[in-house]
Amino acid sequence: MLGFVILGLLGFAALVFVYMRTEIPQPNADAAKQVSIVYYNDGKTELDRFSSVNREDVELAKVPLHVQRAFLAAEDRKFYTNNGVSATGIVRAFWTNLRGGQQQGGSTITQQYVKNYFLTQDRTVSRKLKEVMISIKIDRKYTKDEILKNYLNNIFFGRNSYGIQSASKVYFDKDVSKLTPAEGAFLASVINAPGIYDPANGERAKTAVRGRMDYVLNGMVDMGWMTQQAKDQIRFPAVQPRKAPTYGSGPTGYITASVRNELKSTLKLSDEDIDRGGLRITTTIDKNAQDAAVRAVEDNVPAVSSIPLRAGLVSQKPDGSVVAMYGGKDYRKNNYNSATQAAPQGGSSYKAFGLVGALENGYSLNSRFDGNSPVKLPGLDKPLQNNLGVSYGSVDLSFMMKKSVNTAFLRLNMEMGPAKTRAAAIKAGIPQTSPGLADDTTNILGTASTRVIDMARAYSTISSEGKRATPYFISKVASVTGDYSYAAEPKTEQTIDKDVAADVVNAMAGVNEAGGTGYPSLQGAGFTRPSGGKTGTTDEFKAAWYSGFTPNQLTTSVGMYAGDGTDSLREAAGAEFYGGAVPATIWAEYMNAALKGQPVAKLPEPGNVKGKQPATEYVPPPATTRRPTATSSRPAPSATTTTTTTTTSSPTSSPTSTPSSSPPSTTTSSSTSTTTAPTTTSAPPSTTQPSVPTSTTRPPATTTVPQPTAPAAQPTAPAAPASVPAP
Template structure:
């Protein structure tokens, strides 16, 4: 090694220089990607984007000015039409009255700030974090923004629109910043509380004060102001008059939240806060022009449109959907048939309201009726009865779901049994002919153990051995309570949901077999329409079409997929013909002179303590559900209806509800139709043995005249086939033969009665008891 090379080697720490063309080992990990993405380049790009974003925002800030308020200028009427295009209603003038902020008590002003934007008096008018989240959600299609300041909400309400777009949100941000710089906080707060929507058609705090408490804004208490402030989050959901139990709970929580925030901000003394009670609002007074059934129909149509605006992503939530609809410009055509609507109203009048006389019987003032009629082939809601008059009774009885469904739920249990090929505790297939023990207050058994449920039958009547068919005819609680356990209550609840019932919060417990859950006539009409449609899901549709110049509202097809088998649906329909011809509805329906041979299926229901009474029935072309509800005329509490309308004692489903149904249905029939059923179990199969009863029936089944088989034209006592399944090996065959009804059967019906425990009975459910 020469001196020069030696010197260079020492300078390199003794390392020999690498041959040319080779990469030194110390730099072997540096790839092309690492050279491309260095920290300097990444940071430079980030800062560059930030500068670009800031520059773009500065341009937007300079270009976008505060526009003229346009919320009032854009307001138009909504037009509501019957299915034939004739006008049903047109919305009136907007209920708004601007008030000076000085006329609103200071505590009430602060209640709004505490509810929506505690930092309002200190912030710059925007919530950058909330706005960024809103922009991100809009771009990604996730919807709800949340986090807006009072200033931003006022800008959206008064200067802009409710559209969910990035452009609108950027404009909202810029205008809010400018407005906060150019206007006082009092100006912005006054604009906010005067332009916001509070429900009940009320815009602004003055209209809201009148609508909810019958006072002017200047006379509001802090408790009342806190409720109005809480309302802004969800006006319809939190309106005490129409709120569900969940809605009432939520608005009370929101009310407490507002007042607690006021204490936190030192706007309210803690001792005063402790003594405050929730201020229940007054009953609403509907707008003029909504009298009679019109208001109920418009309200139901609005609710359907708002739900669809949210479902299709046009609105972020129901609050925004309500605001969009209220801006007007919609032509909403309902499926309501004018002729059938008039006929339903007349049927309720002749069979019920004309017989109510509160001066003679105080209970008559507490009877409310609701009904829905629909086409099972299209899902169209053809007629709806919401109550005596929308301006007298604001709650729509056709859509309310706070009363027990009672025995109208029993067909759901049978549908689940047949669809699931369920068996009794003894392994016998459940069919229309299966025998159960109909003893009243008989403990329900599961695997040889009592489940702690022993419901009484109507009037505590016992039937002994009884077929499923006759148990449905006579609505025997003990049979269906046991059947629910045999099928599995989880499966029963799932079937209820598939058929169209709201099952959120519905516990899979034995008491549900008595229909202890709440339901509406609209909901039950949809369930029975699905049965009538051979198990293909039918969702009630009150809206036919919606037109608007700026947006499209498209509704999904009301006819859905097959949710239970055709055989299961048709078997239930078959059994329900017996309720009409041989059971609890025969007095009002079977013997009606207008029937003219029309085939009918249906089910009665009467809830615990006679608080509700039902008849839901159908022909191949029309499904109608009628409910009567006991509601205290003053307090709105649920009350009994005993001896209402002059009945001897209990208002049963087979009484006024079935009478209304028959008068309406037979009055609008265009032709007599027959069911097309696919079932191996026959139509309305009558029992082959006389039931034993602790209280002898007035007429045994063998004394009843044979009725016509709706499907085959044979006597109802003649099965059209054998049960869908045979008993397991080793089980004696006990299936009815196909001999004529006059002949003694060689074998009794299929038996599936669980072993009767030594204990003869147990307590029934005091509040879930179905009496009919």
């Protein structure tokens, strides 16, 4: 018995000693450390920060009494009579925690204030003991009203808001002094778990917060602070829609938003962890590359007064690390990301997937198809044709890619089956849920809606020997307290045969060589590295693309559209708008700067995939072949934009790709004319560098597609085009 008494006295003495040694920290002593900072990939240069803590302190007298009482009913009904701690709550919490059960709070309002204002969020016995000691001292040092005021000014309400004044504005768009009893009860309820109780998170959250509000209001009735009749008359308040937080200004904000999304979806961190966790976040973004992306886009996208032109750019390494992204001109003015949310049709960019499908299914780069124009497809009222109606005769797969021969690709797709093209696109990295990605013959012309980040991923797979990676923005994360750390572990998956990928890369290299659809713009920008790519222009100029790579080194996709995605680039810019013009120029200028000082990557050795003999018969183009003319200041950079044409006995491409004129065995073309295909004799005229665009606050209304880490519904797929997309 005496031993128990001695142990009790020793324990009490120890507690007294700890109490005497515990000092109240300076308020906000750790505030700077709790700011989360985002860095470029060097881990030193600051990119942005989650530092704009939305807090506006108010005096307690400004908070209506019914709102104060709602918080007391929710969190600490004995606040004005206890000594800052709850003995029963502490015992319950310690006992449960020691037994390994679910973490217990057992916290009074004073304890919560101490934890949030003076201490860390650690859940340890030592931290809890320190919290208790400081709470007792705080209760003796400050009045209850002072403690309640500080508590209400610092508690987290979700939506990046701290303190009741900022919460009043983000949830109800009013000053705290104007809050009704229902609104006060709502705010007192949401602090318990903002992520669970915010109605913006859906009906389940709305139901949950109703239940919590009922608990709060019943508590007010029990405490005599509200009559039952008044409680019965309360209705659920009208809550403001959640608005996108405003991060950094300019293009940086789109990156910060993507980083935040990855912190939540991949690392499973809460908003409070991000906003107050003192995180040091190192991204994959390279400052030189990012600056180059901004310059390339904003120096080349024309400024128009009526319909704004929008561009998205994503550049990634073979492991999926995103080194640069351009989602828009200013996130604060328009938070719709043109690189990760907008999903215009992919256009001729999808021909690369058709080529993958062909090489995987018995064809080789020497396989030939009828490139005459037009071609009639079952189910379509109008025949489809090549750009400017040009006919090319019999062409092999390399030539088809170089010149972006629509009719030849359509005939390939009809023969091998469009399911092969769709499967290849999915294996490369296009989400199988992409609207419009169907087993339809025109899928090879890019009728599917596609995000720029997905196109970059898919082309990176081709460039990286057929190894697919998931795009990511975060390299590593560490907290200033040392209690949290994360390091990305990128993984790749071989989804396309290495030899197939090598042959596709070599075929796509022709696009960037003399005579290819991308060559004029790349030449004009002075880009000379070995590379591959593909231009893309959709029906009625609704979208324009250039996506390409330096093999196994860096892949970049540039996509452009006008207005809300339903407008025409041609109408907005006042001229024809091809992927081989502005998008290709942006790509080339960006790649020149991003790759400066890096080794020159070489094209892979050809895979020499063996295919079957040609399955189509050569049919010369008709005698009435249209003579193309160069009339636009922004022409299609391909053989179809010429000043003169000549006829020869067989179609001739560039020196690197010359199709044979020997006829195969079967006939698939509807054309029976005996005239020959035109041959380019002069290059297209150069384009003029446009001016910088003006900013806009009008968000696109087409498709809101989620971050790659959280796929969701994409836009409704458009119908197959009545005329074939240009290269």
